[in-house]
Amino acid sequence: MKEELKVRRIKDGTVIDHIKGGVGRKVLNILGIGGNFPETTILLMNVPSKRIGRKDIVKIENKVLKKDEVDEIALIAPNATLNVIKDYKVVKKGRIELPDVVEGILKCPNPKCISNAGEPMTTKFKVEEKEPVRLRCKYCERIIDLKDVL
Amino acid sequence: MSLKGKDIISIRDLKKEEIELILKTAEKMEPYARGEKPYKLMEGKILGTLFFEPSTRTRLSFTAAMERLGGEVLGFTGVSITSMTKGENLTDTIRTIERYCDVIVMRHPMEGAARLAAEVSVKPIINGGDGANQHPTQTMLDLYTIKKLKRKIAGLNVALLGDLKYGRVMRSLTYALSMFDAKLTLVSPSGLEMSRDIIQEIRKKFKKTPFETNDIDAGLRRADVIYICRIQKERFEDKFEAEKMQKAFRITPEVLEGCKEDIAILHSLPKITEIDPRVDDMKCAKYFDQTFYGVPVRMALLGLVGGAI
Numbered sequence: 001m002k003e004e005l006k007v008r009r010i011k012d013g014t015v016i017d018h019i020k021g022g023v024g025r026k027v028l029n030i031l032g033i034g035g036n037f038p039e040t041t042i043l044l045m046n047v048p049s050k051r052i053g054r055k056d057i058v059k060i061e062n063k064v065l066k067k068d069e070v071d072e073i074a075l076i077a078p079n080a081t082l083n084v085i086k087d088y089k090v091v092k093k094g095r096i097e098l099p100d101v102v103e104g105i106l107k108c109p110n111p112k113c114i115s116n117a118g119e120p121m122t123t124k125f126k127v128e129e130k131e132p133v134r135l136r137c138k139y140c141e142r143i144i145d146l147k148d149v150l
Numbered sequence: 151m152s153l154k155g156k157d158i159i160s161i162r163d164l165k166k167e168e169i170e171l172i173l174k175t176a177e178k179m180e181p182y183a184r185g186e187k188p189y190k191l192m193e194g195k196i197l198g199t200l201f202f203e204p205s206t207r208t209r210l211s212f213t214a215a216m217e218r219l220g221g222e223v224l225g226f227t228g229v230s231i232t233s234m235t236k237g238e239n240l241t242d243t244i245r246t247i248e249r250y251c252d253v254i255v256m257r258h259p260m261e262g263a264a265r266l267a268a269e270v271s272v273k274p275i276i277n278g279g280d281g282a283n284q285h286p287t288q289t290m291l292d293l294y295t296i297k298k299l300k301r302k303i304a305g306l307n308v309a310l311l312g313d314l315k316y317g318r319v320m321r322s323l324t325y326a327l328s329m330f331d332a333k334l335t336l337v338s339p340s341g342l343e344m345s346r347d348i349i350q351e352i353r354k355k356f357k358k359t360p361f362e363t364n365d366i367d368a369g370l371r372r373a374d375v376i377y378i379c380r381i382q383k384e385r386f387e388d389k390f391e392a393e394k395m396q397k398a399f400r401i402t403p404e405v406l407e408g409c410k411e412d413i414a415i416l417h418s419l420p421k422i423t424e425i426d427p428r429v430d431d432m433k434c435a436k437y438f439d440q441t442f443y444g445v446p447v448r449m450a451l452l453g454l455v456g457g458a459i
Contacts, residue, residue: 119266141284
């Protein structure tokens with residue numbers, strides 16, 4: 001018999017699949033999903049996966065992700081998949097990929113960077129390498145470690 | 151190829167052909183830079199010099215460059231006489247001053263300030279130094295000096311000596327010399343080696359791997375050019391160790407005995423104790439010529455980005 005997940009399907013919303021095991025909670029943090037979030041949210045952890053060993057899955061009812069949310073998730077869960085669900089059917093499916101430039105999401109950790117001087121501006125980081133992620137601040141040109149900005 | 155309207159913010163933004171055009175144009179500027187002939191290329195144009203922190207050579211050589219081109223200069227040094235003391239931000243300052251001039255050169259203590267200025271200004275911005283980040287016109291005049299002295303850059307053995315970790319000049323120069331196919335030797339005290347990010351970057355972009363050493367004799371033996379920078383005491387917790395390193399990585403006539411006869415010594419200046427004053431009178435001391443070359447290089451840049459060439 002085919003093994004099935006004993007978790008209910010969602011009617012409308014988003015499913016983020018193939019998140020590396022243990023990273024699902026961080027995805028919820030990025031999306032600001034906590035106790036006060038009004039929609040049903042399901043986090044499955046350590047689900048066996050042929051592709052990545054152990055994976056996490058996040059299902060969120062009645063929410064479609066914005067571009068900046070997808071870009072931020074891409075930083076911690078590159079290669080996760082994103083499914084948009086409408087009336088129980090997958091209407092859009094895609095892989096979460098890092099953009100070439102990450103805009104407005106991260107704060108540069110360099111205190112001498114102009115982006116930390118209170119100027120009316122948005123931060124911009126060029127993605128130098130995707131695996132592992134290496135970013136370069138467009139302003140101070142420093143190479144940034146992901147752990148310093150997330 | 152035209153550089154009209156281009157911002158000069160970082161050496162990383164420039165293609166090799168663009169730098170070659172600047173160096174070639176600088177060569178033509180030399181007689182005018184020496185005042186041998188008058189030149190009116192930028193007559194009626196104004197250069198804004200915005201120096202949010204002190205500078206001697208960069209500000210004065212840009213001023214000399216614009217005046218040698220027949221243009222005029224307005225600007226300030228230090229923020230005490232500007233509206234920034236009233237709390238005005240850099241964005242508004244740039245939006246105001248760009249309306250008074252045709253090209254802006256700026257120095258600012260915050261890294262990335264020139265990039266931000268370029269985003270808000272319609273007029274071209276030239277970065278005259280943004281904190282510890284970039285000083286692209288210094289790098290261009292360094293390349294020009296090496297080319298003038300040795301007639302080429304590709305294949306030359308260039309030794310960079312001193313604090314390679316914190317010096318923006320050395321980082322940019324490592325990048326640019328790798329782009330121009332020089333053979334690099336990096337000589338520094340332990341703990342002040344060139345950042346691994348730069349080493350990885352030049353390996354990836356230019357397929358270059360410099361020879362790195364903490365031994366000054368081994369590092370300088372084959373060099374055609376030595377570029378030295380200061381080792382600051384503040385970089386060491388132990389002041390005794392700092393003084394020891396300053397002495398060990400100092401250029402003296404004795405250190406130069408084992409070097410090539412036609413070696414050239416460069417320094418972005420100001421120099422403090424890292425070069426023995428006896429070296430100043432030796433034919434290998436080229437650092438004061440190097441400061442002059444800042445004028446034709448900056449004339450070339452002003453003419454090119456100002457759209458007069």
